[in-house]
Structure formats: C-alpha cells, structure tokens
Amino acid sequence: AQKITQTQPGMFVQEKEAVTLDCTYDTSDPSYGLFWYKQPSSGEMIFLIYQGSYDQQNATEGRYSLNFQKARKSANLVISASQLGDSAMYFCAMLTGGGNKLTFGTGTQLKVEL
Amino acid sequence: KAGVTQTPRYLIKTRGQQVTLSCSPISGHRSVSWYQQTPGQGLQFLFEYFSETQRNKGNFPGRFSGRQFSNSRSEMNVSTLELGDSALYLCASSLAVGGSYTDTQYFGPGTRLTVL
Numbered sequence: 001a002q003k004i005t006q007t008q009p010g011m012f013v014q015e016k017e018a019v020t021l022d023c024t025y026d027t028s029d030p031s032y033g034l035f036w037y038k039q040p041s042s043g044e045m046i047f048l049i050y051q052g053s054y055d056q057q058n059a060t061e062g063r064y065s066l067n068f069q070k071a072r073k074s075a076n077l078v079i080s081a082s083q084l085g086d087s088a089m090y091f092c093a094m095l096t097g098g099g100n101k102l103t104f105g106t107g108t109q110l111k112v113e114l
Numbered sequence: 115k116a117g118v119t120q121t122p123r124y125l126i127k128t129r130g131q132q133v134t135l136s137c138s139p140i141s142g143h144r145s146v147s148w149y150q151q152t153p154g155q156g157l158q159f160l161f162e163y164f165s166e167t168q169r170n171k172g173n174f175p176g177r178f179s180g181r182q183f184s185n186s187r188s189e190m191n192v193s194t195l196e197l198g199d200s201a202l203y204l205c206a207s208s209l210a211v212g213g214s215y216t217d218t219q220y221f222g223p224g225t226r227l228t229v230l
Binding site: 047100 | 147149156157159162164169170172202204206208210214215216217218219220221222223224226
C-alpha cells in the first residue's frame with residue numbers, strides 16, 4: 001500500500017523568504033511519481049511540480065523546487081521568495097504503476113506574512 | 115486551452131435524494147478521476163474512467179457510481195444521500211499516455227455538495 005506523510009499541519013513564513021514543506025512517502029513499487037499541489041481557499045487543486053522515481057535531478061518549476069532524497073523516501077517542496085499569494089494548503093501526492101489513483105498526504109497550511 | 119470544468123459548483127440536497135455531478139476534461143485528455151475531500155478523511159480516490167471504462171475504483175459503497183462518455187466527459191452519481199456525503203468533489207483529467215506514474219492529473223474547481 002502507498003502512504004504519504006506530511007508532518008507539518010501549519011507553517012508560517014515571511015514574505016520573500018524561502019520555505020520548505022516536508023513530505024515522506026512509502027511504497028514497495030520501484031516506479032512512482034511524486035506530485036505537489038496547491039489548494040487555495042477557493043478549493044481548486046493546482047499542480048505545481050512533478051518528480052519521477054527514476055529522475056536523476058531534482059525537479060524545478062520557477063520558484064518551486066523539489067528536494068528528492070530517494071534513500072530517505074522524502075520529497076520536500078521548497079518555495080523560494082514567498083509571496084502573499086502563496087498562502088494556501090499544499091498537498092504531496094504519489095502515483096504508482098497501478099493506474100491513475102493519487103494517494104494524498106494530509107496537507108500543510110502555509111501562511112505568508114508581511 | 116480550457117481547463118477542467120465541473121458543474122454545478124455548489125449543490126444542496128437532502129438525505130435520501132440522489133445527485134449527479136458533471137466533469138469536462140481538458141481537450142485531448144482521456145482519463146478522468148474523481149476524488150472526495152472532507153475535513154475528516156482528507157482526499158480520497160473514488161474512481162477513474164478511461165475510454166468509457168472504469169479502470170480503477172476506490173473504497174466507496176455502491177451508492178457512488180460514475181460513467182464516461184465517448185467525448186471523455188464524465189459524470190458521477192451518488193444515490194440515497196447521507197449526511198456524511200457532504201464534501202468537495204474534485205474531478206481530475208490526464209493524458210493517460212505512457213507510464214501511469216508519470217501521468218499528471220489536472221483538477222477542476224470542484225463541486226461542493228451539502229447534504230441536509
């Protein structure tokens with residue numbers, strides 16, 4: 001069975017600072033994908049970044065980067081230069097070879113302060 | 115390119131009624147998945163449809179069903195509504211080509227269902 005653990009229910013960060021949101025995963029499948037989504041209070045889930053289990057380099061997308069440590073089974077999201085609009089719930093999720101069934105963590109509520 | 119659309123956005127029903135939610139995927143996307151989000155249970159996978167066939171199913175009772183049409187649009191139906199069915203229902207679409215673990219899902223805005 002697949003499992004995603006996000007241990008930070010809430011995080012605060014000052015505007016323009018960097019922040020790291022933690023995610024650890026568990027799967028026995030050697031092929032998997034890790035995803036981060038942002039969910040503002042409006043409810044829509046916005047895809048941010050993807051990392052595949054065989055990718056040699058950490059994924060980056062603009063201000064988002066994924067710190068992928070395969071041996072530790074962690075896939076932390078780093079947001080650089082935080083903005084007020086980054087305040088939202090962030091979910092880590094995993095896909096394995098068993099079809100399009102995303103397994104989600106419990107999420108981290110991020111608040112960016114002035 | 116238009117994103118995933120879901121209708122209606124908000125719905126209020128009473129116990130025992132049934133409801134149908136609709137999802138239109140991104141053009142060219144062949145897979146549609148449905149998720150239920152509640153404060154207590156978090157995000158849970160309901161089912162996935164690909165080429166009009168249910169390809170995966172989560173651990174939900176038979177009151178929850180779905181279908182996919184030839185244009186990839188999908189509907190989900192919940193019969194005999196219970197108070198616990200109050201949730202945000204999210205639909206996601208993906209290209210469904212290549213290895214499934216690389217298949218990025220793009221979500222719609224959700225339908226917020228309240229059961230009274």
